[in-house]
Structures are given as C-alpha cells and as structure tokens.
Amino acid sequence: MNIAVIGMGAVGMFVAHHLARIGLDVTGYVRREEQRIELEKNGIQLDGERIHIPVYSYTDLSAQHDYHIIATKKTANETLYPYFKKLNASSYLVFIQNGITNAQELRNLQAKVFIGVFDHGITRYGNDKIQQKGAGRLSLGSLGDEQEASVNKFVTQIDDPKFPVFFEKNIQSRQAEKMVINCVINPLTALFECFNGEILKNPYLKQLAKKLNEEACQALNIPTEEMWQRTLAICEKTARNKSSMLADIQSGKRTEIDYLNGYLVNHFPGNVPTHETITLLVKAKEIIHKD
Template sequence: MQFTIVGAGSIGCLWAASLAKVHSVHLWTRDTQLHREFTFTPLDRKTITVAPTQLKLPSNQALRLQQSDCVLITVKAFQVAQAIEAIQPWLAPSTPIVIMHNGMGSQAVALQKLPHNPILYATTSQAAFKPQPDHVQHTGIGQTWLGAINPAAQHLHNLADEFNNVLAPCQWHQDIQQPLWQKLAINCAINPLTALHQCKNGELTQQKYQTALMNICQEVAEIMCAEGYLTTAETLKEQADQVIQATANNFSSMNQDVCHHRQTEIDYITGHIVRCGQHYNIRTPFNAQLWQQIKTMEQKAS
C-alpha cells in the first residue's frame, strides 16, 4: 500500500518507520523539503542491542499524496483543521483518512472539512521520543485501537490488520469513542499534573498527588457516564495508576510542551471535559482549575 503520513513528530515518525518496512511511505510536513531523513531506533524487546536504522523518505510531493491508499494524520489536536486544509487540494474523496492524536474534540472539524472521505480515528499507547530533531526512538509498546467515525469507513477493518502487521498490537473497535474516552481519562489524570509540576509520570505515585488524581477521575467518570460509557472514579484511578507505573520514567507530552514553551493539547484533554460538563450541566471545578492553570502557563511562555 501507499501511505502518506501528515506530521513528522515522534509518533508520526514511529508509524512511518514501521509502515516503511512493508509499504511505500510518504511524509507531508510544514516545510517544503522533498525528502526527510531521520534515524530510527527500534524498541529493545529482548535486552539485546538493536541497531538504529537510517531512513530517507519522500516528502511533500503532491503526486504521491494523490496516489496514496491511506492518509494518516498524526499532528496535535489543535493542528488537525490546518493539516486537512493543507492536503485537501490533492485528496481523492475515496481516500481513507486516519486521525491519531491525544485528546478529543477534533471529530466535528474532520467530518465537516471532509464530508465524502472515509474517516477513522485511532488511539495508541505506543510511545516514542525524539532525543534529537532527526532521531526517533521507540520507547514503549502499547495497544492501538482503530475505528470508523462515519459510515464510509465502516468496512475498512483491513487497515487495522495492516497496522497490526507492522506495529502490534492494533485492533479494530466497533465503537472507537469508547477507547478514545478511556485514553482521554488517563491523559486527564497524568498530563496536566506532570506539566504543572514539571515531573516524570512516576512521581504521581506520591501521596501528595492522590487526592488530585481522584478528584480528576471523579469528574471524568461523571462525564463518561453522561456520554453513555459507564465507569467509576475508582476504575479510572486504577487504570491511571497502572499507566503511571508502566511509564514511570517517561515525561508526558504536555510536560514536554510546557518545558519547551510550545502550545499544549489542554483544550482537547481537560478542556474537553470542561466543555462536556457545561453541556450536561455537570460541575467540573477541579478540571476547570487545571485547565486554567495550564492556559496561564501557555500565555506566559508565548
């Protein structure tokens, strides 16, 4: 298959390197370079040295975008609209679009801007890191879920198989909103606190953070129940604790965005909870406070 990946961040490059083992891969980025080179270090799964590979992929070539069998958009949530606008002139209406980012809230924009294309959303717990701008390191294995958000994409189960072949585990989900909400709950628990306190994920196991984590999970659980995804604060807290322990040495993406004075995805993570609370008339004071604190940090950095 021919894939175009929009966005050359750590996750975009992870999927590019993985798909390139089997398929033809083309990158679409914000610059005009016709090729993109980077070093990819696979995850060391068997405690043996894994040699980095050097990749040189075509990029920003309109003909390759036109000929793509699938477009995977891996930009941040607030960049989705701009990314779609950038590629739209060369997109065939039958080309499947897969959108993968942290948080929720971009679906309406995607459906409005691409009314004819099959649109799928993906959520992944695969982890990658860029120690240098042209070096991508696979740092953690996790589940990827893929599913349709419009009728035109309902038949595309084979894409989950293709993703699973190159970067397992990946499975199709009949209701992709369910794993999206699960991932959002974990992001709500971990990302704002690690950004606010500029700490690694593992530091959230300390006693001083437990009340905050439970307050976040309580509000998120109420919103999820209103959305039809029944859960409890205790269940979400347990899931968040598992991820905190599994990724103890990692810095969250929001932590890194704040550290490097970049715009965060807070509006699509905690902000999404706050907006849903307003919609359902459910109070979310703790998440609202976190949202405001991160927005203040963003404004000071800009």
C-alpha cells in the same frame, strides 16, 4: 498501498518506521524544515534501527496517497483541515490523536475517516530518534458502521507482530478512556514539571489526580474506580516518562489542553470544576513559558 504519515513526532515516527519496515510505501510530512532535512539525511532511528523514507513539508501535501495517517497534535488541525477538505471520497484519513473525535468536527470532509487510539509508550530524542518505553497497541475503528469493512481491511494490511493493530468496534469508548488518562497525567506533570511516576509518590498530586479522574469519568459515563486503577497502572508503567504536555510547556509550544481538559469544561459546564481550574493553570503557564 501508498501511505502518508502527517506529523513526525514520537507517534508519527514510530508508525512510519514500522509501516516502512514491513514494506509499505510510506511518505512523511513535517511542519519544520529543520526536521525535514535531518530526517532526509539520517532516516528515522527506532532503538538503533534506521529506516529512510521520503519526507516533505506540510505545504507539499499530496492527494495521491491511498491513506493519510494524521499523527499530529490536535493543535495542527487548524492548519491541515483546508487540505483535508480537498480530498475526495476515495481517500482515507486516519486520525491518531489525543482527545475525542466527533462527527461535527468531520462534517465537511468527503474522505472516509478512521479513528485510532495509540497506546505505545514512545519517547522522542531530537528530530530523528525515538525509543519505545512501553509496548502497547494501535486500535482502529470508525464513527459509523458503514466503514467497518474498510477499517478491517486496513487493519489486516498493516498488522504485524512488532506493531500489533486491532479493529475496535466501539472506538469512541476507547478514545474516552484514553482521554481520561491524558486529562489526569498530562496537565499535572506539565504544571509541576515532573515525570509521570511523581503522581504516585506525591500524596497531594495523587489526590488531585483522583479528583480529575472522578470528574472526567462521571462526565463521560465511565466506571470511576476501574479507570482510576488503569490510570495508576499507566503512571507506574511510564514512571520515568515525560508527558507530551510537559514537553510542550518546556519548549514554549501550545499544549493540547483545549482538546483534553478544556473539552470537558466546554461540553460539561459546571460539572468538572477541577478540570476548569487545571485548564486555566496550564494556559497561564503556556504564556509564562512562551514569554
């Protein structure tokens, strides 16, 4: 089985490292030439263990892979979709991204599509080093019943005790639940430039977080209190972690705010006022840090 992992951020490097470790044929693809050179030279280092895989630029994406795992931020999809549209019906695209994936977004793709929800806590250091801060799981599913057998087969092929992978029949519910957590933790830590645990310590941040959780759960029809307790648990478990949105702000990159809180604003207008304000604040901060 030949697998492409597109995007060598924390998630992409973690997935590529584990798939290569269990003996699969893995190729990495990156946006930046600087990272490509370092990964080719040094390999991917996870908790001190290095594994080398071939690494190429996005511009060299090949259709010869059996599976394409997309581990980029959603902001990269605008660049990558023209390539995805060229893949035929025998190809598989596995999206492991934040936010919610819907059928409308995938309407022009011939390739079969799997959806993944990644729950491990991973931190990236530089271009080639990652550290696992919290153990989780990768859940995979599809948007339609017709792909369930194919998803199950893929899960069986890549599941490993050190990298547990599960089939999830209702993957969209899992995506929605993770989205609520991201819509609470990511923007608040980005705006106030703090670790995740600060949401638990600061009573005003915690109040904001609870309001964001309440609005998101009502919009997505998710039990509010149950989700709030899960979000608090994640804040505690990842107390010393820096969110991906904070990392983007600090490095002057575009954030995923449009695909998280902004998604709720666009799909549930008038029902998520706190998310609307938070979205505007993050976008304003993007401009300040970019300048």
